Amino acid sequence: MKVAIFSKLTVKENEIRSIMKYFDVDIYPPIKRGDLTFEKMKEYGVIGIIDGCFLQNTAVSHREILKIMENGVKVFGSGSMGALRASELDTYGMIGIGKVYYKYKSGIVFDDDEVAVTFDENLNQITFSMVSFREMVNSALVEGIITKIDAQNIIDAGKNLYYPLRTYENAIKKAGILEDKKETLLNYLEKQEDIKRKDAFEMISKIIEYVNCNINIV
DSSP states (O other), rough: HHHHHOSSSSSOOHHHHHHHHOOEEESSBBBOOOTOOOHHHTSEEEEEEEEOOSSSOOOOOOHHHHHHHHHEEEEETTTTTHHHHHHHGGGGTTTTEEEHHHHHHHHHHOGGGGGGGOOTTTTOOOOOOOHHHHHHHHHHHTTTTTTTHHHHHHHHHHHHHHGGGHHHHHHHHHHTTHHHHHHHHHHHHHHSSOHHHHHHHHHHHHHHHHHHTTHHHH
C-alpha cells in the first residue's frame, strides 16, 4: 500500500524515510489547496497530513479531504494542519492523532493560528506555534524558571502577536520579562521539543500499524 505524507517542516524528509524505510512512501511539502486531486493522489491508499500552508498558500479545504476519502483513501491528520482538519472531519472518517488534535477536538484551543507558523524557502521554521509555545511556557513555570504571572504574561503576549511575528524573543520582550530571566528562559524554550513534532511521529507510527494490518489491500 502506497503512502503519501505531507510534512518536511515539523518532521524532515530524511526522518520520515528513516522510520518508513521498508514502506512505499512519498513525502511532500506542507499541503495546500489543490494537492489532493484524484489525479495526483490516485496511487495512494493512505495519506498522512502533518503540515499545511496558511499564509504562503491557500489552505487545503474540507471538501478536498472529504472527496479523497470518498475515493477510499484513508486519511490521517496530526501535528499542525493535519490535527486541525482531523478535528473538523473525524466524524466523516479522517483519523486524528495526538495531543494537538485532542486540544482542538475538546475545544481547549480553536483558532487556526494556534498551529500556524512561518517558514523559509528551505522549509526551516521561523516562528513558533502558539499551541506548542503554551506548553513550553507552562513547563518553564513548573521548572521554576518563571513565575505564574510571568507565564500568563508571556502566553498572552505570544497570542497577541500576529503569527508571522511569533518568535521567542518577540513574545518575551512584549511580556516585559526582566533581563535577568530572559537568557535562561530563551535557552530553556529553545531546548524544548515541539508537541506538534511528537504528535507527528505518533501519527507516522499509526500509519505503519495500519499499513501492516492492511498489507494486501491496494
